Amino acid sequence: MSGICGWIGHGAQDRDLIGRMAAPLARFDDSAVHQAEGSRSAAAVAGAGDVHRQDGLLIALWGHPVLRDPALAQQAGTRGTAAVLAAQRHLGAEKLCGLLGGAFALCILDERAGEAILAIDRLGVHPLTWQLAGEALLFASSADALIRHPLARRDIDPQGIYNYVYFHMVPAPGTVYKDQQRLLPGHFLHYRQGRVETRPYWQMAFQEDGRRSFDDLKEEFLAQLKNGVREASAGAKVGAFLSGGTDSSTIAGMLCDVGGAPAETYSIGFAAQGYDEMEYARIASRHFGTHHHEYYVTPDDVVAAIPEVAAVCDQPFGNASAVPAFYCARMARKDGVTRMLGGDGGDELFGGNERYAKQHVFARYEQVPSLFRKALLEPAIFNFPGGDRVTLLRKARSYIEQASVAMPARLETYNLLGRYGARQVFTEDFLAGADTNQPLAGLAQTYGASEAKSLINRMLALDLKITLADNDLPKVMKACELAGVEVAFPFLNDAMVAFSAGLTPQQKLNGTQLRWFFKEALKGFLPPEIITKQKHGFGLPFGVWLQEHKALQDLASDSLTDLKKRGIVRGDFIDQLTGTHLREHAGYHGTMVWVLMMLEQWFRQRTGA
Incomplete structure (x- = not known):
């Protein structure tokens, strides 16, 4: 770097x-x-x-x-x-x-x-x-x-x-x-x-009562998009990540407009059912007429990249999507590209993450009068005889239990470590030096620092820090660093950030419709299939491959065996994780295998042992 x-x-x-x-x-x-x-x-x-x-x-x-x-x-x-x-x-x-x-x-x-x-x-x-x-x-x-x-x-x-x-x-x-x-x-x-x-010296200032017309907003939005891509691409041979999602497709299309020629676009695929999104990238490429490049990442590629990704990260980093991002950037570097454009930031500025709609639904429960909830509704649902055998009542109980958790802790009800339990994962000696409440306390501090009035904007402010700055940006930055290319993010142009802050909450999340303004403004520019597709990205099928690829199994087993010796993670938990848990649900439990494997790999790169 x-x-x-x-x-x-x-x-x-x-x-x-x-x-x-x-x-x-x-x-x-x-x-x-x-x-x-x-x-x-x-x-x-x-x-x-x-x-x-x-x-x-x-x-x-x-x-x-x-x-x-x-x-x-x-x-x-x-x-x-x-x-x-x-x-x-x-x-x-x-x-x-x-x-x-x-x-x-x-x-x-x-x-x-x-x-x-x-x-x-x-x-x-x-x-x-x-x-x-x-x-x-x-x-x-x-x-x-x-x-x-x-x-x-x-x-x-x-x-x-x-x-x-x-x-x-x-x-x-x-x-x-x-x-x-x-x-x-x-x-x-x-x-x-x-x-x-x-x-x-700066923090996001949301203007939530905007009264500008849709047409005026759309005109400025498209102008800011084009200007952001123009500035991000200046002075370099540029290519663009293209996953086939709305963000990367928008950047690719704008890059064609700005350059006046077919943009160089790069996509990663996986030969694993449910993970390959290459067809959407091809739809976007055909629509805009980009000069498109594809690479299918293999389990052998993952084995080769794991030590390198661990080496480039100065902190332990467990986002597995860094691996396909690296191969995508490396493909571009071989073509002489010196700067890649990423679509990161669109979700956090315009309301694109699925949890925004989900939390909007949970927040509706808070609008029910407290007396009715506590005196009538909840006793009836939780005390109904045989309610655990009635599907509708089980769902109602789950909904109430989650809706009753205060934000932002409600966002972490599915946290993987929380599901296992800290004392089942870590050794007692290790936990003596850590505060298990600190992660949620840190989230609450960040969430509370925003002056936004609406739920959607408070979540966006939180994600600008936790999801974008702490996770997605390092993922792309480190992948590109390892590949030897620069990266720029047109959505994070100052003017575009200020523009997004001026949209009303309803223009970001209209009921449960994600990115309402963003998608409406890009109708006629993006292909319809891209606007309506479900969010995916460069997700790595690690858990699936771990079940069948010997070299990947050996690397994971070797890494976790050595991690046991560091006195951080309980040996019996690692045995259960790689045995019973992984056989039960490879995709779900494979995530923790990856996180712990990358921790050991990070240690090895710094200590040599």
Whole structure:
């Protein structure tokens, strides 16, 4: 990957230290490393970045930042964005970060004042990990870079491991290392003489009472889409992921319009019943006239990719879709593509996840008067003789039980770890160092931070962080990094994000109709089959293949056997998981096999054992 790294408050005599920290940032694409050092600070940028140094001030900026003020943007065209930011230091940290849009990671180190600012973009496309070590502040785009500093802690945090198994990733601000944290999307860190404070410089502001006509909204929406794709594709040979869903198909179609020529599109298929969505990708390709490329991932491909995916991730990461995303990006790289466009963000901006409709149905129960629910309805349903043998009553009981759970905990009623039970999965010694309530507490904190009034917008705000920034973006970013290509996300253009915030709740979720405005606005642009298809994506048939492929079985068995020795997961649970559970339901329990296998693979890549 590329990124930034460095420190302030540490007078290292090791002149090669900053170069060693930066090495992991360029290990997959041989990016050039630009570095600058002071007496008690240093920073490096790997890849296409911007480094500015003057009079004890050091600024490193990486990604594709945009200065939101037109006059400042014009200055940046000749002087560089970092130099422009240096001239605006008087504004203070919050306003200074607010000048920036686009996807970026930023550090400003001021040795004379003993002060530093770190920040990442509004949607968290580019992560930034940090640690306070005594009076020194260490930071890096990847924990793999940060832990190369001699002051960095390398101890594994049991809470990070627990959160990984719960979520299948480690949600920010937590990390897998003790005393390390990551900046949240739209946040900045202010360091001054050994003290640290983090605060948001931006958060999603929903305008829920919009009164604009559909025609006006549609015109602006299509214009913003085209502009977002144009900006994302500038200066590179571009290709697009094409799963055949609404988001990727929209990006592919807009890329054809913007380029004035057939877009290069890439799809992954699986020779497994119920998992292959290639036909929808072909429908979109034929409709827009793209130059389409396909690859069918095999179980052998999965075996080969697993150690590589574990190596590229600086935190344990259990989203199996990273594997097909990698093969898709690698296919494009072989064609000379240097930047892939992803459709990520459409669900979280416009209301596309199926759980939004489901939670809307559950929320209706809250509208029933409490007295009627508690005094009449619930006693009648739960105390009805033989009710467990009546299908309708069983469904009613299940509905009431779930609807009675407060948000956002209700979203986790099907959580895989919750279904097994933490004490059945983890050893007692491990659980002594982890708070099993922390995952739900973290969700509640994020959910409660939104000022949105409607249920749909509160869920969208939650998913912008948990589903998008913590899961989907790292999945695509790491897959592309491993393949040696850049990735950009046109839906996450600042103007498009602001546009989505101005849609009414009903335009996102109309009753139980997902993406109502999005789909209505794209009628006539997208093929009808794409608009009406069920959501799928690049889901990996791991559990199915695990039942029949010897090399995959051996890799999983070997990984889980070694994981037993780490004292984290109970050996009897692993035996039951790979035996009885997997035979009962390969698809369901295969997910936990994957999550635990990738945990062991992550350990191996960092410890060599």
